[in-house]
Amino acid sequence: MTDERDLAELAWHLRLFGQFGAAGISGDPAWRRRAGDVHASAPALSGAAPTAVHPPATRETLDEIRADLGNCTRCKLHRLGRRQIVFGTGNPAAELMFVGEAPGHDEDLQGVPFVGRAGQLLTKIIESIGCSREDVYIANVIKCRPPENRNPEPDEVASCEPFMLRQVESIRPKVIVALGTFAAQALLRTSDPISRLRGRLLHYGAARLIPTFHPAYLLRSPERKREVWEDMKNVRAILRGDTRA
Numbered sequence: 001m002t003d004e005r006d007l008a009e010l011a012w013h014l015r016l017f018g019q020f021g022a023a024g025i026s027g028d029p030a031w032r033r034r035a036g037d038v039h040a041s042a043p044a045l046s047g048a049a050p051t052a053v054h055p056p057a058t059r060e061t062l063d064e065i066r067a068d069l070g071n072c073t074r075c076k077l078h079r080l081g082r083r084q085i086v087f088g089t090g091n092p093a094a095e096l097m098f099v100g101e102a103p104g105h106d107e108d109l110q111g112v113p114f115v116g117r118a119g120q121l122l123t124k125i126i127e128s129i130g131c132s133r134e135d136v137y138i139a140n141v142i143k144c145r146p147p148e149n150r151n152p153e154p155d156e157v158a159s160c161e162p163f164m165l166r167q168v169e170s171i172r173p174k175v176i177v178a179l180g181t182f183a184a185q186a187l188l189r190t191s192d193p194i195s196r197l198r199g200r201l202l203h204y205g206a207a208r209l210i211p212t213f214h215p216a217y218l219l220r221s222p223e224r225k226r227e228v229w230e231d232m233k234n235v236r237a238i239l240r241g242d243t244r245a
């Protein structure tokens with residue numbers, strides 16, 4: 001029987017196929033042929049030429065994804081003052097993954113996500129549930145610092161988020177914590193702000209997804225820390241295998 005979880009999983013697979021270049025899906029038998037096959041002339045639902053889906057037979061490693069990112073020039077951020085790409089840090093087999101927005105000044109200097117003031121608060125949040133930064137994996141939607149720490153722009157998100165999604169697919173964490181609006185929107189394909197999404201226990205493929213407030217927001221609004229603590233208790237319960245969570 002189809003339930004909410006099956007639908008979430010299906011949506012996740014379709015998104016992943018999109019990352020591999022599929023323009024759509026169809027029940028037409030012609031679609032079972034590959035682009036290189038003789039007679040391959042399947043129509044795409046969107047009207048665009050179909051692209052065959054060739055997902056990698058084995059799971060990509062983080063090193064392979066990093067190598068593909070290279071010295072990225074896919075969006076304008078590479079010429080707007082970035083010092084280095086901030087790919088991600090932590091355990092490649094982590095059960096718990098945090099996704100933030102974009103590197104700031106300190107992260108751009110050190111090449112590591114969440115090392116500035118917001119990062120120090122994130123470290124405390126991680127430690128509050130008995131984990132360390134080394135246990136978890138931390139990445140951002142955007143890998144390069146936007147100038148003056150402005151919000152990422154839609155074209156920048158569009159170029160960069162596939163790499164974050166591939167990181168998630170490589171790590172296959174049990175729980176993903178989306179820190180703030182940009183991470184939650186990228187993972188959930190929604191335009192809802194974090195204020196609307198927070199407090200919900202969602203699915204991302206086989207993982208649970210918990211949207212919560214960004215630590216930089218907590219620095220400005222410390223009275224919201226209580227809600228993040230509630231979210232982190234859910235994270236801890238899921239990691240412990242508590243089925244009520």
Ligand code: URA
Nearest residue numbers: 100101102103113114
């Ligand atoms: N804010 C983020 O979203 N990511 C970082 O790495 C640092 C600050």
